[in-house]
Amino acid sequence: xxxxxxxxxxxxxxxxxxxxxxxxxxxxxxxxxxxxxxxxxxxxxxxxxxxxxxxxxxxxxxxxxxxxxxxxxxxxxxxxxxxxxxxxxxxxxxxxxxxxxxxxxxxxxxxxxxxxxxxxxxxxxxxxxxxxxxxxxxxxxxxxxxxxxxxxxxxxxxxxxxxxxxxxxxxxxxxxxxxxxxxxxxxxxxxxxxxxxxxxxxxxxxxxxxxxxxxxxxxxxxxxxxxxxxxxxxxxxxxxxxxxxxxxxxxxxxxxxxxxxxxxxxxxxxxxxxxxxxxxxxxxxxxxxxxxxxxxxxxxxxxxxxxxxxxxxxxxxxxxxxxxxxxxxxxxxxxxxxxxxxxxxxxxxxxxxxxxxxxxxxxxxxxxxxxxxxxxxxxxxxxxxxxxxxxxxxxxxxxxxxxxxxxxxxxxxxxxxxxxxxxxxxxxxxxxxxxxxxxxxxxxxxxxxxxxxxxxxxxxxxxxxxxxxxxxxxx
Amino acid sequence: xxxxxxxxxxxxxxxxxxxxxxxxxxxxxxxxxxxxxxxxxxxxxxxxxxxxxxxxxxxxxxxxxxxxxxxxxxxxxxxxxxxxxxxxxxxxxxxxxxxxxxxxxxxxxxxxxxxxxxxxxxxxxxxxxxxxxxxxxxxxxxxxxxxxxxxxxxxxxxxxxxxxxxxxxxxxxxxxxxxxxxxxxxxxxxxxxxxxxxxxxxxxxxxxxxxxxxxxxxxxxxxxxxxxxxxxxxxxxxxxxxxxxxxxxxxxxxxxxxxxxxxxxxxxxxxxxxxxxxxxxxxxxxxxxxxxxxxxxxxxxxxxxxxxxxxxxxxxxxxxxxxxxxxxxxxxxxxxxxxxxxxxxxxxxxxxxxxxxxxxxxxxxxxxxxxxxxxxxxxxxxxxxxxxxxxxxxxxxxxxxxxxxxxxxxxxxxxxxxxxxxxxxxxxxxxxxxxxxxxxxxxxxxxxxxxxxxxxxxxxxxxxxxxxxxxxxxx
Numbered sequence: 020x021x022x023x024x025x026x027x028x029x030x031x032x033x034x035x036x037x038x039x040x041x042x043x044x045x046x047x048x049x050x051x052x053x054x055x056x057x058x059x060x061x062x063x064x065x066x067x068x069x070x071x072x073x074x075x076x077x078x079x080x081x082x083x084x085x086x087x088x089x090x091x092x093x094x095x096x097x098x099x100x101x102x103x104x105x106x107x108x109x110x111x112x113x114x115x116x117x118x119x120x121x122x123x124x125x126x127x128x129x130x131x132x133x134x135x136x137x138x139x140x141x142x143x144x145x146x147x148x149x150x151x152x153x154x155x156x157x158x159x160x161x162x163x164x165x166x167x168x169x170x171x172x173x174x175x176x177x178x179x180x181x182x183x184x185x186x187x188x189x190x191x192x193x194x195x196x197x198x199x200x201x202x203x204x205x206x207x208x209x210x211x212x213x214x215x216x217x218x219x220x221x222x223x224x225x226x227x228x229x230x231x232x233x234x235x236x237x238x239x240x241x242x243x244x245x246x247x248x249x250x251x252x253x254x255x256x257x258x259x260x261x262x263x264x265x266x267x268x269x270x271x272x273x274x275x276x277x278x279x280x281x282x283x284x285x286x287x288x289x290x291x292x293x294x295x296x297x298x299x300x301x302x303x304x305x306x307x308x309x310x311x312x313x314x315x316x317x318x319x320x321x322x323x324x325x326x327x328x329x330x331x332x333x334x335x336x337x338x339x340x341x342x343x344x345x346x347x348x349x350x351x352x353x354x355x356x357x358x359x360x361x362x363x364x365x366x367x368x369x370x371x372x373x374x375x376x377x378x379x380x381x382x383x384x385x386x387x388x389x390x391x392x393x394x395x396x397x398x399x400x401x402x403x404x405x406x407x408x409x410x411x412x413x414x415x416x417x418x419x420x421x422x423x424x425x426x427x428x429x430x431x432x433x434x435x436x437x438x439x440x441x442x443x444x445x446x447x448x449x450x451x452x453x454x455x456x457x458x459x460x461x462x463x464x465x466x467x468x469x470x471x472x473x474x475x476x477x478x479x480x481x482x483x484x485x486x487x488x489x490x491x492x493x494x
Numbered sequence: 495x496x497x498x499x500x501x502x503x504x505x506x507x508x509x510x511x512x513x514x515x516x517x518x519x520x521x522x523x524x525x526x527x528x529x530x531x532x533x534x535x536x537x538x539x540x541x542x543x544x545x546x547x548x549x550x551x552x553x554x555x556x557x558x559x560x561x562x563x564x565x566x567x568x569x570x571x572x573x574x575x576x577x578x579x580x581x582x583x584x585x586x587x588x589x590x591x592x593x594x595x596x597x598x599x600x601x602x603x604x605x606x607x608x609x610x611x612x613x614x615x616x617x618x619x620x621x622x623x624x625x626x627x628x629x630x631x632x633x634x635x636x637x638x639x640x641x642x643x644x645x646x647x648x649x650x651x652x653x654x655x656x657x658x659x660x661x662x663x664x665x666x667x668x669x670x671x672x673x674x675x676x677x678x679x680x681x682x683x684x685x686x687x688x689x690x691x692x693x694x695x696x697x698x699x700x701x702x703x704x705x706x707x708x709x710x711x712x713x714x715x716x717x718x719x720x721x722x723x724x725x726x727x728x729x730x731x732x733x734x735x736x737x738x739x740x741x742x743x744x745x746x747x748x749x750x751x752x753x754x755x756x757x758x759x760x761x762x763x764x765x766x767x768x769x770x771x772x773x774x775x776x777x778x779x780x781x782x783x784x785x786x787x788x789x790x791x792x793x794x795x796x797x798x799x800x801x802x803x804x805x806x807x808x809x810x811x812x813x814x815x816x817x818x819x820x821x822x823x824x825x826x827x828x829x830x831x832x833x834x835x836x837x838x839x840x841x842x843x844x845x846x847x848x849x850x851x852x853x854x855x856x857x858x859x860x861x862x863x864x865x866x867x868x869x870x871x872x873x874x875x876x877x878x879x880x881x882x883x884x885x886x887x888x889x890x891x892x893x894x895x896x897x898x899x900x901x902x903x904x905x906x907x908x909x910x911x912x913x914x915x916x917x918x919x920x921x922x923x924x925x926x927x928x929x930x931x932x933x934x935x936x937x938x939x940x941x942x943x944x945x946x947x948x949x950x951x952x953x954x955x956x957x958x959x960x961x962x963x964x965x966x967x968x969x
Contacts, residue, residue, distance in 0.1 A: 066928050067867065074871040075563055082560075084553045088581055091572040102564045110871065307958050329927040334955060341953075350958040357924040392542065396549040396585065427902035430931050434906065434923040438913060448909040449832040452804040453541050456905050478816075480809060483782050483825040 021148040024050045026343050029134045029142070029287070030157035031122050032059045033329050034320025037336025038155045038343070039121065045344050050151070051122055052144055054133040058115030060159055060321065061329045064179040068111040069202050073361050075103060076206035080363075084397055098210055100187035108182060136288035139314045143288075153315040153343035156287065157336060160280035160321035168253050168276060174260040175253065175274045178203065187212050188272035192262040194251045196223040198360040200277030201239070205362050208243040215271060216245035217264040223247075224366035225358050227374030228419040230385075234403045235366055235421035282322045292316065299324065307350040309339040317343050328358065355437035356417075357429060364388075364402045365425030370436035371417035373407060381407035381416055384442075384466025386458050388422055393453040399423045404462045406432070406442070413441040413470050418462075424455045431459065442466045446479050496623040499525045501818050504609045504617070504762070505632035506597050507534045508804050509795025512811025513630045513818070514596065520819050525626070526597055527619055529608040533590030535634055535796065536804045539654040543586040544677050548836050550578060551681035555838075559872055573685055575662035583657060611763035614789045618763075628790040628818035631762065632811060635755035635796035643728050643751060649735040650728065650749045653678065662687050663747035667737040669726045671698040673835035675752030676714070680837050683718040690746060691720035692739040698722075699841035700833050702849030703894040705860075709878045710841055710896035757797045767791065774799065782825040784814040792818050803833070830912035831892075832904060839863075839877045840900030845911035846892035848882060856882035856891055859917075859941025861933050863897055868928040874898045879937045881907070881917070888916040888945050893937075899930045906934065917942045921954050 025046045028035045031053035042049045061067060085093035122129045132144040142149040162177035169175070176184070178199050189212065193204040196218035208214040223245065226232040236245060251264035253274055261270045284300045294302045294312040301324050302311045309317040317339035320332035331354070338351050360366035373381075388394060388402035402422035408415055418432045435445050442463050450460045500521045503510045506528035517524050536542060560568035597604045607619040617624040637652035644650070651659070653674050664687065668679035671693035683689040698720065701707040711720060726739035728749055736745045759775045769777045769787040776799050777786045784792040792814035795807035806829070813826050835841035848856075863869060863877035877897035883890055893907045910920050917938050925935045 061927070070868065070928055071871045078556060078559045078563065078872065079565060081553060081556060085557075085571065088550055088553065089574060089577045090554065091574075092567050092570050095567050096560065096571075097566040099564060099566075106563055114867065330925060337955065351953075352922075352956040352958045354922065354924040354955070357926055359926050359929075392589065393545065396546045397553065424902070426926065426929055427899070427905070427931075430902070430906060430924075430926065430929070431909065434909070434920070437923050438915070438919070440913070444913070445909070447827075447829065448912050449829040449905075450805055451832055451834050451901065451905070452536070453545055454834075454901055454905070456902075478826075480812065480829070481827040483827045 020146060021150060022050075023150040024048050025152050026050075026340070027052065027134070027142055027149050027151035027154045028157060029154060030159055030320070030322070031057055031129070032157060032159045032320060032332070033061050034159075034322075034332040034336040034339070035155070035157035036118065036121050037333040038157060038319055038340035039336075041337055041340035042344065050128050050130060050149060051125065052130045052132060052134045052142070052149075053122070054131070054158075057119040057122060059118040062114040062118045063111065064182055066329055067114040068107055068182045069178075069199065070361055071107050071110050072103075073202050073206045075107065076209040077363060080209040087398060100210055100212075101185055103210060104182075104184055104187065111182065133286060135286060136291050139292055139316060153317065153346055155317045155319055155336070155339045155343055156311075156322055157319040157339070158283040158287065158322045160282050160327060162276065163278045163281050164276045168274075171253060171255055171260060171274070174255065174258070175276060178275065178277050181275055189213060190269075190271040190273075191215070192217060192251070192260070192269060192271045192274045193277060194253070194262065194274055195277035195279070196245055196247075197277060197279060198225055198358070198366070200275070201360055201362045201366070203275060203277065204243060205239065213271075214243040215262065215269045216243055217251040217262060218245060218247050219250040219264075221248050224360040224362060224421075225368060226366060226419055226421070227368070227372040228405055231403055231405055231419045231421055235364075238364060238401055238421060239362065280321060280327055282324045284322065305348070305350070306353065307338075308342055308348040309335055310342060310348045315343070315346050326356075330354070330357075355433045357433040359426050359429055361426070364399075364421045364423045365429075366421050367419070367425045367429035369418045369429040369432035370415065371407065373405070373417070373419060376407060376416060379409055379416070382410050382413070382466060382469050383407055384462050384464070384469050386462035386465060388455075388458045391455065391458045393455050393457070394423055402458070404428065404459060406462045406466045408442050408466050408470065410470070413443055413467065415440055415442060415445065422455070422458065428456065428459045431456065442470065447481050495621060496625060497525075498625045499523050500627050501525075501815070502527065502609070502617055502624050502626035502629045503632060504629060505634055505795070505797070506532055506604070507632060507634045507795060507807070508536050509634075509797075509807040509811040509814070510630070510632035511593065511596050512808040513632060513794055513815035514811075516812055516815035517819065525603050525605060525624060526600065527605045527607060527609045527617070527624075528597070529606070529633075532594040532597060534593040537589040537593045538586065539657055541804055542589040543582055543657045544653075544674065545836055546582050546585050547578075548677050548681045550582065551684040552838060555684040562873060575685055575687075576660055578685060579657075579659055579662065586657065608761060610761060611766050614767055614791060628792065628821055630792045630794055630811070630814045630818055631786075631797055632794040632814070633758040633762065633797045635757050635802060637751065638753045638756050639751045643749075646728060646730055646735060646749070649730065649733070650751060653750065653752050656750055664688060665744075665746040666690070667692060667726070667735070667744060667746045667749045668752060669728070669737065669749055670752035670754070671720055671722075672752060672754060673700055673833070673841070675750070676835055676837045676841070678750060678752065679718060680714065688746075689718040690737065690744045691718055692726040692737060693720060693722050694725040694739075696723050699835040699837060699896075700843060701841060701894055701896070702843070702847040703880055706878055706880055706894045706896055710839075713839060713876055713896060714837065755796060755802055757799045759797065780823070780825070781828065782813075783817055783823040784810055785817060785823045790818070790821050801831075805829070805832075830908045832908040834901050834904055836901070839874075839896045839898045840904075841896050842894070842900045842904035844893045844904040844907035845890065846882065848880070848892070848894060851882060851891060854884055854891070857885050857888075857941060857944050858882055859937050859939070859944050861937035861940060863930075863933045866930065866933045868930050868932070869898055877933070879903065879934060881937045881941045883917050883941050883945065885945070888918055888942065890915055890917060890920065897930070897933065903931065903934045906931065917945065922956050
């Protein structure tokens with residue numbers, strides 16, 4: 020059975036659905052093929068259940084603020100972790116169902132099955148042969164777990180499997196302190212699990228600025244220990260698991276592995292396409308066109324092995340669809356980088372990370388959020404924000420931070436960086452009072468002061484070059 | 495006793511201290527004169543204690559989220575309102591002491607007393623005569639309470655006196671549903687006071703967009719009733735107070751009057767200056783130079799009767815000092831307007847309010863925050879945001895909103911408006927997931943769609959005009 024389509028989308032996750040959204044505006048002659056569960060990684064096992072757990076855990080954690088207000092009963096509050104996990108799944112199921120609904124009305128144009136290229140414009144799904152003018156590969160990714168650890172059975176879970184746990188274990192090792200590991204480790208610690216974190220590198224949460232990373236560690240460690248700088252080793256110990264790293268060993272009930280995700284490339288038949296694959300089996304592609312070589316094939320989302328973030332995956336689906344529809348290769352600007360970890364304090368990188376600033380030695384300004392006015396009110400005044408600016412011009416290049424409500428400061432910074440604004444420009448914007456944004460202003464002022472004589476004592480307000488709207492009058 | 499100074503600053507509040515901060519960089523020959531308590535309106539009775547109370551009340555209110563998680567003991571939590579008020583004052587005292595310290599080391603250059611102009615460059619304080627090259631008037635403001643209501647004695651308090659209450663009354667009328675009244679009313683309702691709100695106008699919280707105001711009212715009213723559209727009348731009823739408005743009467747233990755603030759102009763001897771005073775006794779001044787007529791006298795802060803916001807007062811102190819120091823009249827651009835009320839949801843106006851958009855009929859896009867992903871996690875998904883854009887260009891002009899965490903969205907919008915960005919520009923910025931900023935994106939997309947054919951189906955990502963940094967390569 021052979022059918023011809025304008026577009027074949029392989030994968031109904033975030034990137035595939037984003038592509039679908041564009042494709043449907045231009046043609047009805049498409050097919051979307053999906054292997055495995057519907058509902059997107061984001062909604063099923065990624066952003067949504069993890070942030071739901073984080074929000075629930077933080078709500079429970081905030082009883083400590085009530086204790087400082089002498090609220091009667093605050094110290095005795097008790098959370099049932101089985102109820103908690105079920106409530107996380109309930110909301111997660113809602114989110115996943117909403118994502119799954121996007122392909123529910125497609126009838127024969129939605130195929131559940133595994134797709135395999137037999138030629139650049141020919142895809143096989145079971146017995147079916149699909150001929151497509153252009154294809155979009157959006158098969159996503161799956162968590163990395165070393166094979167040897169899989170042998171430990173139910174003692175070990177990846178971040179996808181974790182959300183199916185009906186109860187939380189008394190003790191837990193979280194291996195990998197990137198964003199996912201950090202969020203889950205802290206949340207679980209806050210709901211009463213005895214958590215131990217392990218990280219092979221010397222940075223946590225995707226930070227590259229060691230000053231920020233060190234302070235982040237200082238803020239997080241009082242809640243649960245983090246053992247850094249050595250690859251963890253896992254061994255069965257009865258029903259439990261022994262985790263070793265950095266010369267420390269803990270024996271815990273379970274280990275949660277959060278070592279990142281691997282693109283789902285196997286079985287796609289990419290070797291049939293006549294393009295060079297790298298040592299991880301990835302075809303070469305252009306991240307601005309999403310095109311694979313000069314084929315009518317486009318990548319989108321986690322499968323490309325770049326930034327596994329929802330908003331990037333959605334953009335890639337958009338770009339891939341745009342180019343697939345016209346069998347073209349329009350080159351799009353990618354958005355200003357933005358990465359947020361929903362730990363407390365939030366960890367974020369806006370614009371360029373310190374490590375990625377290779378061509379310039381940036382001027383660095385910083386702010387300490389201890390004693391920050393607004394945050395004092397909720398006893399959450401702590402954190403560090405470092406801003407990187409171009410010497411001379413003061414143009415904002417990037418920032419790294421570990422700050423309460425940092426998600427919002429990171430958006431402000433990423434937007435200013437995206438618009439190529441300077442420290443001086445941004446200092447002319449309004450900062451309300453009392454808000455956490457005033458801490459960002461402190462970092463910007465510090466950066467300005469460190470820029471030195473390039474602009475002598477710049478005014479924080481702009482001089483007016485046009486006539487005032489309200490000339491010389493009381494209001 | 496006569497002494498000559500370069501600069502005399504009258505008032506040691508936010509504006510006066512901001513001016514002081516600039517003046518000290520350029521001369522030691524200054525004097526700062528203050529009548530009444532030190533420590534700034536913001537720290538003593540304004541922003542800081544009110545936001546502290548709001549944060550405390552919200553922390554207690556959030557027990558309802560714990561109830562939805564079946565947390566044992568959440569429903570039985572009890573708050574002692576006397577303890578609450580004392581904790582608010584404790585933190586308030588810290589903030590006020592920090593402000594007061596800024597004049598503590600000035601010795602004879604700081605004078606406690608009431609200043610009165612006898613001539614443009616001559617100020618009398620008690621027996622002292624101060625000759626100043628230039629003066630800055632920063633005497634602040636005080637709450638407005640009708641004289642007849644003052645006769646009701648301790649039954650009635652203004653928003654300054656309120657913070658001295660040792661206990662909270664069982665029932666309370668809050669007269670005036672501007673920002674201050676709304677914040678206090680909701681916070682007090684959340685800690686168990688039976689609150690009734692009264693507002694003479696048809697808008698609340700400084701909103702001018704009736705669509706937003708109506709929805710704000712719908713969200714707030716389930717917590718406490720608000721009687722709109724008629725001036726309230728207060729009468730003693732035994733030890734209690736009867737409050738009447740909009741055909742409703744309530745008899746409550748106390749009334750909190752939040753009808754705004756009046757500039758402290760009396761006794762300053764402004765009639766000695768030979769400038770025209772308006773019917774409220776305010777001298778004409780230029781809001782871009784802060785200069786009064788062409789005198790060596792500058793206004794700063796609440797005393798000018800414009801926008802009684804800390805960040806504006808600080809700017810005015812800066813401008814006034816800058817011009818006073820050189821006896822000049824440099825004209826400064828004022829920051830993009832930004833107003834935030836820390837109710838829940840936050841109320842905010844960024845850039846121009848709908849009412850202030852007189853010369854253009856804006857294109858209006860909106861977003862409803864019901865079912866907003868991130869907010870669903872804390873069961874706080876509700877709210878409305880309306881964006882005003884220039885027809886044709888899509889340039890952002892303003893926005894009004896009632897949205898959880900709206901303070902942050904308001905900053906993003908105010909900055910984009912300040913930089914004269916269009917809806918299209920802003921849609922090219924990164925929006926992370928899952929964040930409340932995605933709700934802002936919905937409003938921007940709606941605005942873009944309503945802009946019509948002026949730009950046909952604009953791409954949400956920009957086309958790339960320069961060569962890609964990573965040309966045609968896997969990463």
